[in-house]
Amino acid sequence: MATPLVELENISIAFGGVRAVDDVSLNLHAGEVVGLLGHNGAGKSTLIKILSGAYARDSGTIRIDGQEAEIRSPADARRYNIETIYQTLALADNLDAPANLFLGRELTNRFGLVDDARMEAETRRIMARLNPNFKKINEPVSALSGGQRQSVAIARAVYFNARILIMDEPTAALGVHETKMVADLIQELKAQGLGIFLISHDTREMMDLCDRVSVMKNGKMVGTERVEDVTEDDILSMIILGKNPKAAA
Amino acid sequence: MTDTATAPASPRTGWKALDLDTRLLGMIGAFIVIAVAFDIASGGRFITPRNLFNLTIQTASVAIMATGMVFIIVTRHIDLSVGSVLATCSAVMAMTQTAIMPDMLGFGLGHPLTPWVAIAFGIVAGAVIGGFHGYLVGYLAIPAFIVTLGGLLVWRNVAWYLTNGQTIGPLDPTFQKFGGINGTLGVTGSWILGLAAAAVAIWALWGARRSKIAHDFPVKPVWAEVAVMAIVTGGILGFVALLNAYQVPSRVLQRRFDAQGLTMPEGYTEGYGVPISIVLLIAVAIVMTVIAGRTRFGRYIFATGGNPDAAELSGIDTKMLTVKIFALMGVLCAISAVVASARLTNHSNDIGILDELRVIAAAVIGGTALKGGIGTIHGAIIGALIMQSLQSGMAMVGVDAPLQNIVVGSVLVLAVWIDIIYRKRTGARD
Ligand SMILES: Nc1ncnc2c1ncn2[C@@H]1O[C@H](COP(=O)(O)OP(=O)(O)OP(=O)(O)O)[C@@H](O)[C@H]1O
Ligand SMILES: [Mg+2]
Numbered sequence: 001m002a003t004p005l006v007e008l009e010n011i012s013i014a015f016g017g018v019r020a021v022d023d024v025s026l027n028l029h030a031g032e033v034v035g036l037l038g039h040n041g042a043g044k045s046t047l048i049k050i051l052s053g054a055y056a057r058d059s060g061t062i063r064i065d066g067q068e069a070e071i072r073s074p075a076d077a078r079r080y081n082i083e084t085i086y087q088t089l090a091l092a093d094n095l096d097a098p099a100n101l102f103l104g105r106e107l108t109n110r111f112g113l114v115d116d117a118r119m120e121a122e123t124r125r126i127m128a129r130l131n132p133n134f135k136k137i138n139e140p141v142s143a144l145s146g147g148q149r150q151s152v153a154i155a156r157a158v159y160f161n162a163r164i165l166i167m168d169e170p171t172a173a174l175g176v177h178e179t180k181m182v183a184d185l186i187q188e189l190k191a192q193g194l195g196i197f198l199i200s201h202d203t204r205e206m207m208d209l210c211d212r213v214s215v216m217k218n219g220k221m222v223g224t225e226r227v228e229d230v231t232e233d234d235i236l237s238m239i240i241l242g243k244n245p246k247a248a249a
Numbered sequence: 250m251t252d253t254a255t256a257p258a259s260p261r262t263g264w265k266a267l268d269l270d271t272r273l274l275g276m277i278g279a280f281i282v283i284a285v286a287f288d289i290a291s292g293g294r295f296i297t298p299r300n301l302f303n304l305t306i307q308t309a310s311v312a313i314m315a316t317g318m319v320f321i322i323v324t325r326h327i328d329l330s331v332g333s334v335l336a337t338c339s340a341v342m343a344m345t346q347t348a349i350m351p352d353m354l355g356f357g358l359g360h361p362l363t364p365w366v367a368i369a370f371g372i373v374a375g376a377v378i379g380g381f382h383g384y385l386v387g388y389l390a391i392p393a394f395i396v397t398l399g400g401l402l403v404w405r406n407v408a409w410y411l412t413n414g415q416t417i418g419p420l421d422p423t424f425q426k427f428g429g430i431n432g433t434l435g436v437t438g439s440w441i442l443g444l445a446a447a448a449v450a451i452w453a454l455w456g457a458r459r460s461k462i463a464h465d466f467p468v469k470p471v472w473a474e475v476a477v478m479a480i481v482t483g484g485i486l487g488f489v490a491l492l493n494a495y496q497v498p499s500r501v502l503q504r505r506f507d508a509q510g511l512t513m514p515e516g517y518t519e520g521y522g523v524p525i526s527i528v529l530l531i532a533v534a535i536v537m538t539v540i541a542g543r544t545r546f547g548r549y550i551f552a553t554g555g556n557p558d559a560a561e562l563s564g565i566d567t568k569m570l571t572v573k574i575f576a577l578m579g580v581l582c583a584i585s586a587v588v589a590s591a592r593l594t595n596h597s598n599d600i601g602i603l604d605e606l607r608v609i610a611a612a613v614i615g616g617t618a619l620k621g622g623i624g625t626i627h628g629a630i631i632g633a634l635i636m637q638s639l640q641s642g643m644a645m646v647g648v649d650a651p652l653q654n655i656v657v658g659s660v661l662v663l664a665v666w667i668d669i670i671y672r673k674r675t676g677a678r679d
Contacts, residue, residue, distance in 0.1 A: 054561075095552060104563035
């Protein structure tokens with residue numbers, strides 16, 4: 001089998017006394033969607049934030065394309081073409097959609113000054129594809145609805161040709177139609193060969209979108225299974241009991 | 250996500266097509282109201298070339314620092330030390346002129362390089378002090394309030410030690426030209442500057458329009474664009490005309506002619522024109538506005554103010570950013586120190602005392618939100634102008650000093666309250 005795109009090996013991190021992620025291993029292949037499930041506070045966001053460089057892990061190894069990767073900051077993660085949609089969206093409320101989309105990677109003109117007109121044009125272009133109804137390009141994102149904000153965050157992650165995409169509850173604030181659009185987008189990106197980590201509490205949705213699902217509980221990995229090998233009930237019992245029925249069998 | 254609000258390309262018509270900044274107009278309106286009120290109360294002494302000239306040179310020092318305070322407050326910090334840092338920079342520059350250049354470096358008194366070396370040392374001192382504050386705030390996570398409250402005491406007294414508590418002066422004559430009345434461009438120079446500024450403003454407005462057209466964005470109708478250009482040009486040239494109208498007193502002119510051994514022609518007059526300190530302020534304002542709106546540094550300042558976590562997750566080094574912002578504040582304190590000490594023609598111990606309050610008030614009156622993320626450079630400058638006109642206007646009509654302070658303090662609170670109402674009305678959620 002091909003070398004995985006991402007290998008997380010024995011990752012641990014503690015906040016004070018809380019072992020938020022405890023010796024977790026997980027990998028991701030190109031063109032694969034891996035789902036992360038678990039109760040609130042299970043450690044899902046914390047695990048992916050280690051990959052996105054937001055948290056520095058206490059121990060463990062990250063490999064990208066089989067090579068050990070030095071990811072200690074968000075800027076490091078961007079160098080490995082890892083893009084993240086955070087659960088909190090991580091938008092600067094006082095800035096408009098183009099400024100947020102290009103935050104940290106502004107387009108500049110020949111004088112090295114930020115080129116707002118070009119960034120706005122690019123934003124209109126990508127939003128036309130992701131969310132054709134989106135019109136509030138020049139307003140601070142504080143004036144947007146929850147779903148509109150979420151589509152800005154999605155646009156930001158998709159725009160920069162990521163190889164590895166992390167989506168932490170990307171559809172939490174979306175309506176039925178918009179959720180469907182994100183599902184289509186995930187299929188499209190997967191077909192392009194991206195590796196995607198997807199976090200969601202919607203087990204049904206996860207069974208549809210993911211190739212494999214992992215369940216976490218209290219910072220520990222309960223198990224990872226191919227979706228065709230398990231039922232929704234198996235997943236639910238893994239989430240609730242913290243045991244993998246497959247492994248026990 | 251369905252968005253029934255405004256179609257973006259609907260062209261605005263009539264008055265609205267001008268697309269003016271209502272907040273800016275409000276502040277200019279407030280200034281005009283203050284000026285007219287004091288003019289009436291003082292029997293026509295406020296709106297005179299002489300008084301308005303003095304007003305601009307009194308405003309310069311605080312206004313220069315207020316532009317830096319905008320960045321500090323936008324990133325949710327505060328700098329209480331600016332008045333003291335100004336004093337230390339002023340002391341460094343004074344000592345450079347009277348001790349370091351002539352004696353320690355052996356250039357003697359009155360060397361032509363002296364003022365420039367002094368200014369360079371002052372700016373380095375400001376940058377280092379500010380950068381150090383920024384390091385304590387950014388890397389050691391000590392709240393800016395505490396760091397700069399400490400700095401308020403520390404640098405005021407470092408300045409004292411540098412000069413042994415003595416007043417040092419008179420400062421170098423070239424250096425003094427940065428103070429205001431002792432250094433102006435004269436009538437011709439001022440017109441040249443004014444025309445150049447108007448040309449640049451028109452070019453910039455036109456460039457912005459062309460760039461919008463190139464990207465198929467809606468633009469104002471041509472008449473509205475031309476109207477805005479006319480207003481801007483009128484404003485610039487009107488300002489120059491005003492400063493040119495202030496005549497140099499004939500005894501000063503007489504002295505100048507005498508010094509060159511010439512006789513003054515009968516009926517000879519000369520206007521002061523634009524003070525060099527104002528040229529400096531305008532240069533600072535332009536640079537700071539470009540930084541705020543058109544550079545990555547500025548973009549990161551506002552992003553960090555809006556959501557520090559988002560900025561960090563976007564790969565912005567917010568710690569280093571904090572160092573740079575405070576270092577920039579320090580540099581602006583040094584530039585203000587040049588203006589302030591040059592205006593007084595000497596360095597004294599109490600230079601810059603209470604300036605931190607004036608500077609913070611100017612930024613806040615100018616619309617900088619203390620919760621971060623929002624603020625403009627031009628707002629802070631007009632804020633400084635409003636504060637100074639209140640102060641000098643009250644002095645002119647004979648209000649006691651204690652009452653002046655009561656009024657200024659109340660105006661600060663009132664201005665912030667009006668700002669809150671304005672933001673609610675215009676629907677901005679912050
Ligand atoms: N920055 C932090 N400081 C301290 N504790 C934290 C921090 N971030 C997370 N934790 C703790 O780590 C644990 C895991 O949190 P995490 O956010 O990863 O959960 P999650 O699985 O994403 O939950 P949810 O489904 O609610 O998003 C929780 O106990 C949480 O309180
Ligand atoms: Mg989470």
